[in-house]
Amino acid sequence: MQYPTIGIDTAKDVFHIVVADPAGRPVKKVKLKRNKLAAFMANQPVSMVFLESCAGSHHWARAFTGFGHRVEQIAPQFVKRYRNGDKNDFNDGQACIEAGLRPTVRSVGTKSVEQQELQSLQRARTLVLGQRNAVGNQLRAMLAEFGVVVARSIGALRRRIPEVLEDAENELTDGMRRLVAEEFERWRGLAERVEVLRGRIERGSRTDAKMKRLQKELEGVGPLSAAALWTAVADPKAFAQGRQFAAFVGLVPRQHTTGDRPRLLGIRKGGQNELRALLIHGARAAIRHLGDKTDPKSLWLRALVERRGKNRAAVALANKNARQAWAILCQAA
Template sequence: MNEITRVGIDLAKHVIEVFAVNAAGVRVTGRALPRAKFLAWCAQLPAGCLVAMEASSSAHYWARKLLALGLDARIIAAAHVVAYRLQGKSGKNDANDAAAICEAASRPHMHFVPIKSVEQQSMLCIHRLREGVKADRTACINRIRGLLAEFGLVFAQSPEALRQVLPDVMEDAGNELGGLARLALHRAYAQWQELDAHLRWCDERIAAHGKASEQVRQAEQLLGVGPVTASAVVATVGDFKQFKNGAQFGAWLGLTPRQNSSGGKNNLGRITKRGDAYLRTLLIQGAKSIVLTAHRRDDPISRWVQALRERCGWQKAVVALANKNARILWAVFARGRPFDAHHVSTKPPGVIVAVIAT
């Protein structure tokens, strides 16, 4: 065990595959460990040993446990591991994945996933629950509309309009709703009300997070960043100094265009959509509201958005503003400066190089 310098781990529910190498990169051991014996095996590793694993549902939990043992725990995105599997797509199994993770962790320019704290993951549980409740609520409303449409009852699209007329429709004896259909609608309406209560509970927890966290309140000052987005940003990222600059943070969120460049010719496509889809969606949704109302404001960002919309179109302006907000968030938290909507950034002076002809 003293020879081991790097370990790759393929996590699973009951059996965890490990692949360990020495300083020369030569395989020392590779085996499958029961979940109950995994930490005891890791406790025998030398202090500071690099232990890498793929990003998964339990990766942050195990990473915190390994850090407590004095090990250098790292998490790698699954997309960055595939290229290091020597057997290719046809040779995927736990042992080969562990070996690929171990090899990927040795790359000097590998990007690792930040390890989340218990508080961050707890807050993200609220956000995940809220998204699930929203999806269930939308499905419930559409189910009610479908049941009503079977009897020729069609109403306006908004949930508020349906909520106003639904009690009267269920009690109206003049329509063709049967007795069982009315009972089914009563059950569906009760489910709708219950989902609304769950959604309010999630919003209350997010609002409490904003009151307790100074970072959340700072993020809310940005145009297009509301309480939900601000809470999600703080809970997801944590330490913004892990990114070199705002451009890297924007790329981490998948808000930069794809490249297919060759021969000195740059070809840019759609955004990469890498990273956290939930956080990226919140930033884009918030940017939409700002782009639609930019003509009502006179700050530099609104004027820039309005000009960009007229020049490049609405959708590109939305994505560009979401990317700008990501960069501003990095600057606010990494540099410790408050947000100023009227701030005008200036590029550092370039270096003039004199060329003397001989």
């Protein structure tokens, strides 16, 4: 059965809607305020609805699915390729339809509210973590100007700053001591906030069966990595195989092939940056604690470290973990 198609250029307040026939030919164009969008979509016949994946699109996808529509979200980079003419809101809505009707354009799954809640915790932790590191680096830089050097570790900063403030022999003036004390207090507040958010993520990871299994079966995958894996995709079965999921994360080499001569380069810098970093850091921790383990995976990892070095081995283990995580998530879906 062929359904009418609807392309929506999502926004904060004003939505531009293109209603088209099953082939994608525009029938009418509508501009609506946010408070009228739900009622409009509820009165439409069952349709294929294409949204540009952006802030708020998961909310609307869940709402439109509740009205009986079939909803697909299209990544912005794909929408841009199919825009005709200058950029305006109606052209963006038509581009959503054009991209969504293409069989080779992958859609973005709709995440549940639980996934979005956990993902929001992760984003908040990442933001506060960056702020904590920035304030810590600023403290080190300011003190270095007065001949006081603090090591680049969280523990050293926590121990050293009170000692510096109490030391009457250094060059710090009264005003500078007051500034350092204020910035150190701000740094401590951010550090405490990081731990609070981390604890909330870990509690969520311990109560979900899928995330508990990820931590149990994968080397170097802890609560943060398990949570990031679960929230990365709405439907893991959208990937045909584990290699596609690893490529989505950014853990496969870039390829430059011409004349049937394949050439593999370094791993991608795109993809899911935070998830990739967590998997690689976890893999490095697994390598550090490899010890004298004799299970097949440890033997493979030890041989890989000896043959290719720790950095490449860490990426290889992260890639393997991503593939196995995809299989676990598919089984649980």
